[in-house]
Amino acid sequence: MNAPYIALSTAFWWDQFINGLTTGSLYALIALGYTMVYGVLKMINFAHGEVFMLGSFAGYGILVALGGDDLSGPMIAAAILAAIAGAMVVSATASAVIERLAYRRLRNAPRLAPLISAIGVSIFLQYLVLDRTEARAKFYPDIFPRGEFGAGAFQVAYMQAFLIASSVVMMLFLYAIVQRTRAGRAIRAVAENPANASLMGVDVNRTIVLVFVLGAAMAGVAGVLHGLFFQTIRGSMGFLPGIKAFTAAVLGGIGSIPGAVVGGYTLGLAETLGRELLNELPGVDLGNQWRDVIAFSLLVTILIFRPTGIFAERTATRA
């Protein structure tokens, strides 16, 4: 796959490191939604990957409507911002609707019921979009400025810098909401103990919707960033990032917001660098798909040796 002399160069490893941070940013953004929903409802929102996919398609629709490939100059920046904002709205709305229709009535049902319902939503949305797009891939307009900056071997593409930076901004934004606002305090209270929070005057239903909305908005941003970076989007694109992001959330310690971020970056770096490191071994030549094997193996290993994740919020065996 890669000849040894490339692998030995600093530039190569630096690039891999940046690639790891790039995918890690996306995982982290999506993982936030998983971890927050899990924090309050103790359920895997299986449809979260599809919410990410919807955000990606919403962003695509907005970019194309604003001119697509013909955009130029400052209009590009405006269009991308509009796409991100639109994707956040679409994802958040979708997620709120999903919560209302598919999950709310199942809160007191045995835990398998909401999981199956979530799987149902996931299949429904995935094939709905596949059907509307006739199962063809769509391509984001290629408008983001190419080129890279940096010193010597340490070059970073503008796209990747933008992706990583905007992800970090979004995460800080979310962190501020959860830690500094009244609504954020309600979220933390419900995550701690819903019954008590309710007794203290917290509107639990509204708070749960807020959790879905915030998580989905992050996934919507991730959807647009994913589209801008990888360009190809399709109805089935949500599945793998969804599972990986859940892995990231577990890695970091599910229920913990900083945990999801750390888990996302850890997973992104581990699967990118991990494959390359394994390829350094004599006689090993792993294809791209082995990244998934690395991710899943990492998940299993972490769960066995440190089931509470890096940032333990509560014991995993209780999950």
Added chain:
Amino acid sequence: MPSLAAARIRERMGAPIGKIPGVWRWPLFVGLSATIPFLLSDVWIQMLVFVGLFIVLGLGLNVVVGFAGLLDLGYVAFFAAGAYSLGIMSSPGSPFDLSMNFWLVLPLGVVIAALFGILLGLPVLPLRGDYLAIVTLGFGEIIRLFLVNREDVTAGSQGLSAIARPEIGGFEIESFTHWYYFVLAAAVVVGFVASRLRDSRIGRAWEAIREDEDVAAAMGVNTVKYKLMAFAIGAAIGGLGGVIYASFIGFISPAGFSLQVSIDVLAIVIIGGMGSTPGVILGALVLVGIPRILLFRETADFLSKLEWMREVLNGLIRGMDAFVPGSIGRLPPAGEWGAELADDTRFIIFGALLVIIMVVRPEGLMPSRRRQLEFAIEEPAALPATGAGG
């Protein structure tokens, strides 16, 4: 007192199904099922073979999920283990070319799948609930990636063809009717074994673990042993299903062993009603049978009689288009609806159906009697009941 027994039997003659004594229900059901090939055409029988196969798989997963309460989203791994055991050991196209006999591989495939079950079970022993689900899901994906990438073992995405068929004393199982009886027999055996297990000491241990693992352990239930046993037995049944599937289809490739299989089987178990055998049968009929029926030409013929309905619906759509910008298109000719449903639409309906059934009947369509009782008892209203106290 024979006269009293006779009176009882007389009383029950012509009584509704609910009054048939438990012992007779299953033999009666199997007996009726055995007459189906005399009544229906080949396409129906083919459909029922698939339904039967998924009943076998559903019964297997039911042991893991329904009895022991271990949520397994990677069931396809064991199905694949069974199917590939037969494929690799009997297909002339396999890298090993052993061309072994079906009956020789059948037990081997079951044992190999059971070993896979233990292999998966060991590392996930300390995990519960959703974590278990996600790890087993990962395991299923790893198996699929293995099937695609290790061409030296599995022939990769090319697949394996001309897989051996069972032969009983020179009589080869080939027609759909033969397969129907074969699968029926397998389902009866599996159903019998599963129900005997459920009512045994092992079954009670599983139930204790399902209800509360810590309490079960405190009461002296060897949770490690019984959880591994559940994984192994569930996997063995999945392997049996895989062997039968590979032989029936005659060709396998990694594409047939995706997450979708795990989800289908799990949906059968949950929608039918966890832990309930009639539930599994009903679930398989609904989730495997109906989509296939929609593909039949008979269905298309029937649907084409509904052409008027298409006119009405298209009129409605036209009316909607007047208000909403952009068109959502028109319905195709009614006769093609079944075929249209074959692809994306089928999954859209499947997804929506999962949600609707769960929201309306979270306990499943035909829950086992004990679970019915559990649901009858109102749980104290802590909002997210599972969350309180974490």
